[in-house]
Amino acid sequence: MSKDKGWNEISLAGVCWKSSRTYLTGDWKTYHPERDLEKCTKCLICTLFCPDGAILWKPEKGDIEFDLNYCKGCGICANECPTKAIVMKL
């Protein structure tokens, strides 16, 4: 608690004092996605369904990448994957 600011130091009414970019919501997750590269067809359906925009298409690699800093572990990608290439692991 000591590094956090006191009630007299923070702005009124919960105005955000730091950007959401510096707030890593990825540490909320319990399960994380893992991908079987042999099953994955790179159809990109998972990138469309991810509610956090945490599955990124990397053109230079010609592949997708999970951004675990923001993936909350909801498992929607695993559920939507047509080839069952994504599995949620503890």
Added chain:
Amino acid sequence: MKSVVKQEMMGMNGDEAVALAVKQSDVDVVAAYPITPQTIIVEKFSEYVANGEVNTEFVCTESEHSAMTACLAAAATGARTFTASASAGLALMHEMLFVTSGCRAPVVMAVANRALSAPLNIHGDHSDAIAQRDSGWIQIYAENAQEVYDSILQAFRIAEHLDVQLPVMIGLDGFTLSHTLEKIQVLADDDVREFVGTRQLPNVVTHDGKTVPYRLDAANPMTMGPVAMPNYYFEFKRQQEEAMKNASRVIQQVQEEYGKLTGRYYGDGLIEKYMIDDAEIAIICLGSTAGTVKTVVDELRLKGVKAGLLKIRSFRPFPAEEIAKALAKVKAIAVMDKSLSFGGNGGAVYHETRHALYDLSTHPFMVNYIYGLGGRDTSPSQISGIFEDLKNIVQTGRVDEKMRYVGLRE
């Protein structure tokens, strides 16, 4: 000393007095939904809008929940904002009342106090506003149409003060004040404009470290009232409590300034003492009943009875210290509640005044009278009866029943 400004005597009811005060206060946005007995406020104000007498954006909403949401959003842009409601309408706003105070949006609302269902009842009591006492709103109760008018003008100053930034509710008793024609002194538009002034905005620090005025502005984007996790939520609530403490001071300052301008004082703004300094027995109440009690006190004083009245004007912030100081020498006190906290051994005004007096070494006798629920009339003879009870308590030194009812059929 500067003499008071010239004022014009006009005849109007409490609701019309609210509408006129809002018109003169140069309000930017009014979002409201009509409900008895507040309807005349919205009706009258929409006439002003239709006639082009105001520059106000008037939003007809589909519910009171939406009305309060619209007011919050308007206030967040820096607009001066007003709404009015009552009873079920105020209850429907409940969720948004907390969001409004939590976002520190200085919305001003007139509440034409009315009973809550069931059974359905459109008449006056304080159940609606008392049920919202913990919503973070400042609550001021008026005694007559004049005080309603004056309180609305003061409300903008209190709500928008940089040390306060809290929404304010002005209570006027349904029908007794909302619909009853009275003579009131009305200020000139220019004098109101000068007194109320323009809305000031506090500064806040945003996520990118910039210090900017607290308002929604595309040039300086900010997020208001977002999620606060257990590590910060508590601190924001502590800020609201501090703002309420500041409001006590600001209410007194604004009353002082308004008194000098108009010649009208409602005590110190927080409480109004009537014949209390040498009183042995006293009544505490809110709102229009105070007028009836004053009449009875005058009659009793002629007979040599040392009776007095303490009218609580500001119920939030609750002036506990001022009340304790005012009543330190009184022997027996009757607290009148126009609402009932079921199972709570009395009404809210009783609970809080009793709490305020707990540390007094004199320990005056205190009894609670529940009265006027659902618009039941409260007559001077009933008030005399309460003073008679207090005299007996002082004589016998005994209180049988602490929670009593007046005007109820057994």
